[in-house]
Amino acid sequence: MTDPTTTGRTRRTGRTAQETAVPVRGGELAVSRWPGAGEPVIALHGITANGRSFAALAAALGEDTPLYAPDLRGRARSAALPGPYGLAAHTEDVIALLDHLGRERAVLVGHSMGAFVAALTAARHPDRIAGVVLVDGGVGFPAPEGTDIDELLEAVIGPAMRRLSMTFPDREAYRAFFREHPALGPHWNDDVQAYIDRDLVGREPKLRSSCVLEAVRADGADVLADPETLAAVRTAASAGVPMTLLWAERGMLDEPRGLYDEDRLAAAGLGPGAGSGAGSGVTVRCVPGANHYSVLLAPEATAAVRTALDSVRTA
Numbered sequence: 001m002t003d004p005t006t007t008g009r010t011r012r013t014g015r016t017a018q019e020t021a022v023p024v025r026g027g028e029l030a031v032s033r034w035p036g037a038g039e040p041v042i043a044l045h046g047i048t049a050n051g052r053s054f055a056a057l058a059a060a061l062g063e064d065t066p067l068y069a070p071d072l073r074g075r076a077r078s079a080a081l082p083g084p085y086g087l088a089a090h091t092e093d094v095i096a097l098l099d100h101l102g103r104e105r106a107v108l109v110g111h112s113m114g115a116f117v118a119a120l121t122a123a124r125h126p127d128r129i130a131g132v133v134l135v136d137g138g139v140g141f142p143a144p145e146g147t148d149i150d151e152l153l154e155a156v157i158g159p160a161m162r163r164l165s166m167t168f169p170d171r172e173a174y175r176a177f178f179r180e181h182p183a184l185g186p187h188w189n190d191d192v193q194a195y196i197d198r199d200l201v202g203r204e205p206k207l208r209s210s211c212v213l214e215a216v217r218a219d220g221a222d223v224l225a226d227p228e229t230l231a232a233v234r235t236a237a238s239a240g241v242p243m244t245l246l247w248a249e250r251g252m253l254d255e256p257r258g259l260y261d262e263d264r265l266a267a268a269g270l271g272p273g274a275g276s277g278a279g280s281g282v283t284v285r286c287v288p289g290a291n292h293y294s295v296l297l298a299p300e301a302t303a304a305v306r307t308a309l310d311s312v313r314t315a
Contacts (some may be wrong), residue, residue, distance in 0.1 A: 008110070013249040015034050015059055016034070016035070017034055017052070018034075019031070020033045022096060023096065023267060024073075024092070024093045024094075024096045024102045027081050028078075028081075028175075029097065030070065030073070031067065031071070031205070032052055032068045032069045032070075034058035035036055035067075036061070036066035038064045038105055040106050041061065041067050041107050041109055042067075042068050042069075042106050042107070042116070044070070044090070044109070044110055045072060045113075046096070046111050046112030046113050047160070047198075047216055047219055048161070048199075048211045048216060050077075050195065052191070053111065053200050054069040054111075056296060058303050060299070060306045062300035065309075067311070068101070070093065070097060071116070072090055073085060073215060074211065075212070077208060079210045084218070085088050085214060085215040086219060086222050086226075087117055087210075087229055091117060091121040095128060097122070104128065105127070105129065106129070107129070107130050109132075109309060110134060110135065111136060111245075113137060114137065115137030115138030116138050116222070116223050117161070117227055118134060119132060119138045119229075122243070123132065123239070125227070126240065127235060131311060131312025131313055132241060132312065132314065133243075133244050133306060133308045133309050134223040134233070136246065136259060139245060139260065139268050140223055140230045141230075141268070142225060142230055146190065146231075149217060149220055149221045149224065149225075150217065153216070162230065164209050164211050164216065165213075167202070167207060168206075168302045173207075174196065175193060175197075183291040183292060187294050208217065226286075233245075233282060234269070242281075242282070244283040244284075244285065244308040244312055245265075245285070247259070247260040247286055247287065247289060248287050248291055248292050248294075249286055249289060249290060249291075250292070251292060252292045254291045254294075268293075271284040289307075291311070292300070300306040
């Protein structure tokens, strides 16, 4: 199906995003599709994002690469899909999308929480996944036992979590909220605005985010504490799935320290000094100057993602 309110050429990409509906458990998964002639890439977004966050990557990939970016269950135009939620539900939806496309295998790229979904899908279905690029996510560090998930999510994703309980009088107020974000605001353009607008639901003067809080909590709990999710990169790599991790040098609010650094990745068995442990078979690269959001927006960063996708596709 095509939605005239969101389909069209933006100032930045020059590629037309179309809408596809994919049958999944409980209804239909909304998928943004940038057509192309080559092998498809499936893109999986972050915990409070939606599929339009990949518009700049679609432009970087060019028209020879079709890109499919679902609004994950509990977000944007897939918000009405029912629970149970959690990363296992997303892996089922990814495989349903792959089946819908008539493809035996595809490459996945996941950002933030979507990287954990990509890794888990590859771990559970290594025969269906041709390669994975993890963008500033996918490698987890277990939360201490007894940790309150809501408190930890607030600490980790801050403003993104707080906005789920906020209302906004009009669309411009919602856009202004994001323009003030220190990591996202400097990269504002038509693509970013379309991505932000896609999240907004309700009626004035009580517009709100489409994200279902129960879905965010369930996904966050898996990222922080589920043993299978935390082991997924190691499991998928051991099964022979080509994998690359790109980590942003800067953080969620553009602070100098990002979610990852060489010491933390080495402790997880990845990167320099990690030896031949959990990270065997995983290529690890820093994206200099990028933060957790601009890693999907800045031209140098999207070029790095494209290079990584080309690498895993030919591995």
